[in-house]
Every structure is written in C-alpha cells, then in structure tokens.
Amino acid sequence: MAKDVFQIQSPVGAFQLTAGTRVANWNGVKFHLGFAPVITNGVPFVHSLDVDKNLAPLSQVNRPVPRGRGVIVLDPGHGGADNGTKSVLGNFFEKDYALDWARRLKPLLEARGWRVLLTRDGNRPVELGERVLIAQREQADLFISLHFNSAAPGAMGLETFCLTPAGMPSTLLRGPEENNVFLPNNAQDFANQHLAMRVHRSLLQTAGMADRGVRRARFMAVLKTQQRPAILIEGGYITDRNEAKLIASPEYRQKLALGVAKALE
Template sequence: MTTCAAAVVLGLGCRHTPVRVTALRQARPCPVVPVATAEPTPQQTNQQPALSPTAAPPQWVSPTNLSYEGWIDIRQWARDIGIPSPVLAMAGTNCVAHLKFPMGNLDIRLGRHQARWQECELWLAHPPLFIRGQPCVHAQDIQSTLLPLLTDNGQLPVTNRVIVLDPGHGGSNPGARNIATGRWEKEYTLDLALRLKPLLEDQGWTVFLTRTNDSDVTLSNRVAMADALGAGLFISLHFNDANGRAAESGIETYCMTPPGLPSAFVRGPSETPSVVFPNNAHDAANLRVAFRLQRALVSRTSAVDRGVRRARFMAVLRNQSRPAVLVEAGYLSNLRDARLIASPEHRQALAMAIAHALGVPPHF
C-alpha cells in the first residue's frame, strides 16, 4: 500500500476522494435490512446483466422471496462509504461487481466465494447474491473479511519483531509426498524455514523455528514454544496434497475463521461456528498478515492464486495468542507444482516472497 493510500484509509486526506471511514466502520452489523428499492431504477436496470426471460435463473440469483436479512446491497454500501457505484459485468458465466477504492479494486463475484482485492484472491464466507435484482454481499463478510483489509494501514499488526516459523510435520509425521521426487513435505517445510530465517534476520526480526531437524514436535508444543518466546507473529509452513485430485494446484494462505462465520474448509464431520478460540482475538490482524503473504507469494512466483482462506481445524493456529497464519505453498500432488517445489531456486523464491511481505514497519 502506498503512503497516499494509507493516508486515505486513515482519513488524512489525499488527492483522491477519501472513503468515509466512519461509514466503513459502521457497515451495519448483521442482521440488517439494507435500503433497497423493490423495483430497480432505469439506470440500475441498465447495469444488470442480461438474463434470458425463458432461461432458468443462474445459481447466483436468489429466489425473489429471499429476505434481505443479513445482506447488504452493494450499491447502497458504495453510496454509504463514498465510492463510485459498482460496475456490473459478466465474466464467463458469472456476474462481477467491480468496486473502486482509492487503495485498490475489489471484484465481488456473484454466486462465488472467491472475491478479488488488490489483485489477490480472497475467500468470502458467503457467496454474494442478487436479491430482488440487487447485488448483495453478506454483512458478516463486510465486517469480518472486507473491512479489515479496506482499513489496513499498511503496517504489520504485530506487537514485537519476534517471529516463530513452524516447519510443518517432522519425524514420524512426514506429511505429503512429492509425486515428482518421492521426497516428503517435512523436508521441504524445514528447507523453506531455514531459507527464510536469515532473510528475516536481515530485516531485524528475531527468528525461532519450532524444529531445526527431522524431529517430532506436537502441535501443542509448537504453540507453547511461541508462548514461551513471547512471539509477536507465528507462521506455519506447509505444502499441500489434494488426495488424488492431481489437477489441483496453487498457493493458499489460511487463518482462523472468525466466530459466527462458516469456514472455507472443514476437516471432520462438522464445525461449530459459534465457538471462540484464543486466536480469534487477532482475527483482523490474522487476515491482514495472511493477505500480505498470499499476495507476495503469488505475485513473486508463477503459482496459481488459491487465495486467502479461513478454517478452524488447525490446532497450531487456533490456540495462538498472537497473529498466526498457515501457508500452503503449493501442491505436492500436482506434477507442475511438485517439480517447482523440488527446485531449490523456487523454494528460495518462496522464502524471498514471504520475507518481502514481512519487510514493512511493524505497528507498535
């Protein structure tokens, strides 16, 4: 983020029209009933995507009797916060609402979880919908997903410059296997952490690793280590496995799901969205760090951008008392990704991307 953009977010003035930060922060907690006309105005009608009257409505158009409760009319939201009205356009079979903020562009894809902010993919808890002809985004996503990023002041949300890097797996827990080389995830995560450590130290970080060799470390001990060291930031490093779906590829970065929201990925039979974990105290900071890492990783490698996602099942994150994220830096089960991950040059590029993302002033 540029200094100018940060100034706009903070309402400090700039040549751009400032976003109404107060309105942004008061974006109507769920449940809400946003102001929306039952019949769109002629101008709004022109902005709607063309739908054949005989065709069945696509899945991103809700039944007309669906309540507005919990949903925000995107056009009304844009008016409330003082940005231009969104432009609606078709992209393939999806309708996309393009919103222009002084600090970047936000694409909201109707009917899809994946949104795009500042050229990076971002998972919304609820797929946006057309309700009575109005493009709507869920209030929970405005509050818990979009707002933390739209109000990011460009500084790292950490209380100190002590970081714990967590090379995933180790010892008797090898993790996933590289289909190109037969080597294990635990080897690559340790290699990545060892490459990242000196890069971060050069930037003034004090760096600790949860393991420095091929040893077993329980998830609870990884958290306890960060507690004992008083770490300001925790980053767990992993590589992915799609369980036989060989085409799946790319990088994704996880952080905890805020209370009340559904997760992007549930491991096990179900989850309880109302439960609050210690790391939920850092929901906004988690998302900002995750987004910063994800954007750096996909912009500095040729990886597919799978976006920032949220989940609750990761015990190494949910009991952390500091911002904490988990990077899945490519698929060992995808041949292209697996070959890249096997390359020392690529792993160095991954380390440099993460270091670049953390090479900004902390917020203290």
C-alpha cells in the first residue's frame, strides 16, 4: 500500500482513503469526498464534514431503506422536445432509454412491495419543478431520477448523484457555487448518501459497469428541494461507443432495472 493510502475500519467494512484526492473507496465501491484528506507528520486527517456526511452514513450501510408508505417516484429524465443526449450510434435518445428503464423497473419494484409512480409515462415534456411536485403530492418515500450520460469520447461508467451537504464543495459543478447553503433536501443528507451508495453498489454488481462513484451536485433541480431521500443515476455514457451498444440492448436495460430493484428489497 502506498504511504499516502490509509484505511478506516467500521463494523460493516473498510474505507480506503488517499491523501491529496477526494476519490475514496468503501468496500470496493467508489465515492467522492468533499475534501481531500491530508497526512501531517504521518497522521491522517479527514474533514469532519466528510466524517458526518460520507463516512457515518456508509458505516450504517446495512440498515434498511426507509419504506414509510412504500411509495417510490421514478423520474425518467427529459421528454417531449427535450431529447437529452443523442446516442453516438445514431438517432437514439436518452429520453427514450430512460423511460424504458423506468418502465422495466416499475414492475420489479412492485413485486418487492412498493407502489411506483412515474413522472412521465410517455414522451411528454415535464418541467423539473413538476417532477418534484409529483413526489410531494404522492408523499413519496423515495425519488429516483434516471438518466444517461454524455461526455467527450472515452468517458464511461456509472455515476450516482445526491445533493451536496451544506459547507461541502460539490463533485460536479455547473458554474460558480456557494458552498454554505442549506437546501430543503439537505435535511435528508444521511439517507441520501445511504441510498445512493446502496443503489450504486447494486448496479455495479448486476450490470457490471465501470465505477465512476457516488458523487455530489447542488444544481440538480429535481433533487435539491425534495423532502425525501432523492438520487439521480447516470446509467452509463451513450456518447461512448461500447457503452452505447450495451444501453441499446433490452437485456442490458433489464439489468439496469434489476440493479436498482435489488437495492430496494
């Protein structure tokens, strides 16, 4: 082990952290810290916000998912004139793959005892605020937004997002950002991280994707005002030729659905 790598043991597993980088590892699965740890005179230091908001929830990874009324709102990204990302393979669009993923996931969750609602079940435009209102109206216990990713060629793999805790820098930014803000969904910080990691791990196991880690963002409108645990999954890059081929196959999209469902048993 390199001298800048250190471990923290918990009753349910091990964190592997590296001085100077925000990418960390929990039982073999990646997540992103708010602050890079440092080693001073041989002693590792981890920021207290990372201890509270990242390490503490994950060390309770075996606790059950909050089920409450047993209602999940699934949110297939985009719709209508908003196609989302276009596949590198041709005229295939994120909005259609996301809807298919949600439709496959719904019966799998229902078989596991959840009531499931979709923010759209067709190619209609839905405002971001309306997606949040649907979850509010249904008093949903969980909100899961389904997307596929875009980037310059080369990027591939699974990313799962939840809201950045107050005081912490985000993993993904869309411009300058104030860190010291408490947004409504920050009341769910603990459950958000727990849910994100649980779903992320299950997807890696079921679909065998490259791991780009659980990440934090503050700009995502479907997450930040939610009054329930809420995550956004980027189920692979349709701008990567190999991953786009996988995503184009119904068998693979069924694996993506099964990966989420298994996390919520």
